[in-house]
Amino acid sequence: MTASLVISHSSHSQTQIEGRSARGVRALRMLGLLSSLFTLGGNGEALAGPRVISTHATTATVQSEESRMWMTVGERRFAITLADTEAARAFVAVLPLTIDMPDLNSNEKHAKLPKALPTSTIRPGTVHNGDLMLYGAQTLVVFYLTFDSSYSYTRLGRIDDPTDLAQVLGRGTARITFSRD
Template sequence: MKQTQLLLLPILLFIVGSMACKTDNLIPVDQPTMSNPASPDPNLITDSSSNRLRVRVGSSTFTATLLSNPTVTAFKARLPLTLSMKELNGNEKFADLPNGLPTNATNPGTIQAGDLMLYGSSTLVLFYESFRTSYSYTKLGRIDNPAGLAAALGRGSVTVSFTLE
């Protein structure tokens, strides 16, 4: 009996020791990595934890910074996403998402050109003009430099693509 215990003790210690060294941050072998993050290859799978968004409207591309909240996490899980966005009020483009996202709506008081927000739980809104509002939205992020955004979006419906950088 003691001989069996003496044999099982080293095996048990090895198993417990190897579990203590486990890390959840390992990159799977089949997942590509970037050797030079300063110039990422667009063919590589992007890290879904990124809070940098690329917004493409026709031949114009804008970058946006996303917030860190449950709505953004759910939004990023749907990317890449290409939407036909409709004009509303001469200051925004909107598109209805097929399924709702979690919300935490508040009234921002003033909308800024470049704000990316969610109205209700399933209407994505990209604002291209600044104005005061009495409506409540869940903030997703904003275009880093909205110069030229209004011109790129134009007056009618437009196709907009959203991808993580």
């Protein structure tokens, strides 16, 4: 971001101006940083004080609760951390949802949702045990094995602890309930 202005034809003068400009930019950045620190610190209290830490902890707890949902299969309940995507927010809006999900390729359960969701597809390369994704705009997929894939999906979330997920889902169709609580 260093701007250079040539006042004379000598390279020495140009170097001096560039050096001053770079020092000026650094000084402005430092001034902005100090200004931010004073603003955050209020009346000169230390930034590491309990007020700042407790505010951060409260925010983290609120975000954690907002980004959580549940998947229940029979008697087993799995916590899911939602992705920060428009599709995940739209999926939560249709909950609670109980849906029969047939098996596909011996690595996933899938089902058509009642309505299409917004998409933002990615090619993950490797799909992981516990990934909750959207294929197309309306097919919900729960993956219970890790494998490489060339397909595109929209990320909805991830099962926090997918241990025994394959056994719990079993072969064939599984009745799964998705809920916020």
